[in-house]
Amino acid sequence: MPRVDIGRMREHLRLYLVMGSVNCGRDPLMVLEEALQGGVTLFQLREKGADCLTGSRLHEFAQAARRLCHQYDVPFLVNDDVQLALAVDADGVHLGQDDEPAAHVRSRMGDKIIGVSVHSLTEAEQAVRAGADYGGAGPMFPTRSKLDAHPVQGPELVRRLRAGGASLPLVGIGGITVDNATNVLQAGADGIAVISAISWAEAPREAAQSLRSILK
Ligand SMILES: Cc1ncc(COP(=O)(O)OP(=O)(O)O)c(N)n1
Numbered sequence: 225m226p227r228v229d230i231g232r233m234r235e236h237l238r239l240y241l242v243m244g245s246v247n248c249g250r251d252p253l254m255v256l257e258e259a260l261q262g263g264v265t266l267f268q269l270r271e272k273g274a275d276c277l278t279g280s281r282l283h284e285f286a287q288a289a290r291r292l293c294h295q296y297d298v299p300f301l302v303n304d305d306v307q308l309a310l311a312v313d314a315d316g317v318h319l320g321q322d323d324e325p326a327a328h329v330r331s332r333m334g335d336k337i338i339g340v341s342v343h344s345l346t347e348a349e350q351a352v353r354a355g356a357d358y359g360g361a362g363p364m365f366p367t368r369s370k371l372d373a374h375p376v377q378g379p380e381l382v383r384r385l386r387a388g389g390a391s392l393p394l395v396g397i398g399g400i401t402v403d404n405a406t407n408v409l410q411a412g413a414d415g416i417a418v419i420s421a422i423s424w425a426e427a428p429r430e431a432a433q434s435l436r437s438i439l440k
Pocket residue numbers: 240242268270272303304318319320321322323339340341359360361362370395397417
């Protein structure tokens with residue numbers, strides 16, 4: 225896959241799947257492939273929780289997930305772990321407020337994608353100054369996928385960021401489903417990021433397709 229065109233960041237953010245090997249009840253690479261067939265536009269490997277992969281098994285899993293994403297021309301990002309992202313030549317990383325600062329990471333990642341979690345206008349402005357390519361705003365709604373999530377702010381967070389002048393590409397995350405995704409987009413997000421709405425769906429391809437259909 226050629227180097228990701230950052231000018232197309234908003235398009236890539238449309239339907240963003242975040243997932244690790246423990247976020248689904250069956251073979252995660254099969255779930256990922258079905259999700260890609262259903263129209264996912266960006267993927268983040270977020271390997272967290274009990275029984276998650278580490279070391280060489282995580283490295284191999286990341287390589288396989290990257291290969292699969294690239295077969296579908298979808299950029300592949302790694303959550304938190306800059307070293308792993310560099311080792312598998314990922315297209316970028318996603319960093320939280322407690323992770324390595326984006327400004328430090330930029331020198332090592334060159335022009336790859338750097339996403340930063342934002343919970344306020346101040347954090348969004350800092351993210352822009354640090355050279356972030358997009359912000360992940362959340363949680364939009366209650367989530368069971370992140371035990372240490374910040375308090376729910378709802379789509380109102382995205383609305384406040386836009387009203388305050390934040391123009392960076394933004395994706396909403398946290399508890400997003402087909403039933404509430406429109407609220408996130410109407411608030412001004414460029415896209416939605418989901419774990420369980422796709423990863424735990426009985427039919428991930430159809431779940432992704434349903435989400436895609438409301439993103440048009
Ligand atoms: C797109 C996106 N937005 C936010 C997050 C959360 O990142 P962080 O706050 O660092 O929490 P962890 O995911 O690391 O637990 C994300 N991963 N992706």
